[in-house]
Amino acid sequence: MDKRELGAFLRARREALRPADVGLPELAGGRARRTPGLRREEVAGLAGVSVNYYERLEQARAPRPSPQVVDAIGRALELSEAERAHLSRLAGHASPARPGGAEQVPPGVRVLLDRIGPVAAYVCDAGHDILAWNDFAAALITDFGALPRAERNVLRLAMRLGGTACSAHPEAAGGFEAQAAAQSRAALARRPHDSALRRLVGEFAERAPGFAAEWRRHDVRPRATLRKRVDHGELGVLDLDCQTLDVPGADLRVVMLSAGPGTLAHDKLTRLQLRLAAPDSVRRP
Template sequence: MSRAELADFLRRRREALRPAQMPSTALHPPGPRARRTPGLRREEVAALAGVSTSYYERLEQARAPRPSPQVLSALGTALRLTDSEREHLARLAGQIPPSTDTDPAPVPADARRLLHQVGPVPAYLVNDIEDIVAWNSAAATLITDFAHLPVHERNTVRLAVRLAGTLCSPATGTDDTFARQTAAHLRAAAVRHPANRALGELVDAYAAHSPHFAASWLSHDVRPRPTLRKRLRHPALGELRLDRHTLLVPGTSLRLVLYTADPGSPSAAALAELDPPGTAP
């Protein structure tokens, strides 16, 4: 159990709620003391969860013992957590043990086959810490020839830093959504793999590069964003407006990332003209 991380997560989720979102019966009666926080008060969350205010305060102060599954469920309801946030809360509280896997899992043959069955759609597979573990030729042409990169550089975070302002970089103003999506994935991964040093290095590197990522990381936002719109500058195709879709591969911790464009758009026509550099793994 990570008391400090649990405390920070609860506090930030409490502050993210607005009194206007809650029924008036759940709120502290108005009085001379003005609200000093943007979200709910601790006593209001405690009342909604059916726990004592002193106990909830100790949770946010990282001084309480491990909460029971029943208390976690009540807190999830009180704080209006999504399914992904409830799972994250359970992991922070030690109800779900961290992963002990140290070796990367092999890419299933059917997942690898899927990459090459999506036709001209650029696609690749990433693991928990955003390593690109397999890709198709269209993705290599659109982004970079992954086969010629050192293995440790085949990572979406490292590429976001490395390609910034150069080939196929995000256009100005589009880094924020990708950064928030990446922060959510890595926050969840950090709880599943607390001993993974490479993950900590990625977080430090991207936080120094992107203020959007740094802010999202601090907010403990672990909600998935399965689709986001990106504008990419390609050295041959110019600026492309693409949708980046992220799908979980069933039975694995891998995610399939695909890039598509609006049918009939110039970006769709440009994708259709991609000239693959060769056979991808």
């Protein structure tokens, strides 16, 4: 059980919840609320636990809550499925994942990368390391195979490239930082002893104020789709859709960059695909 993370997560989710979301009045005792979100006693009442116990949970002083109490607090805070799973892990009711570096890319996922068409796709693990990619991703983003193994990492690439190669679309500013923070929070709950990921998060937070701000929000909700802007040396600026799919049975995700048919970006991607001399193939470290 990670008492400090549990308390911080509960506090963040409580402060993010509006009273109206749970059927409570916006006024507290006839007066305007001094702080955002719910009060501790309101969450305790909704969850059916004592105010003292809930306060001690947020203060990292309470013993481990039972699965029933965790479930009740999750309902009181209107947590999503991903947030409830995260809460359960922080409370010590889920088995930790295998140590980082143990994941292998399933053969079927490698075949998908090879056959996916005019889509740039790569596979990441929980620590944001890029484990496999197709030629289209290498041609569109960067030549991953030419990078040192330690630099084949989404966050390290963001720091090295300064966000100029593949950044959040202006209409979705902060989307990448929010997604990276949520993924990292969830991963560290699954892998509490992953010191490499913890160091990476600290380094990225120092370099990216947007990520640091999102990290403090303790948000772990997944974002399956983002808008990305790629500034390609030959094709120019492309506004793309970025989808993320989790790999069943593995702590891996597939990230895909594509464009809708009929768009200028799609036409450019098609030209890039035709220009590649060899068929798409998966490159391996």
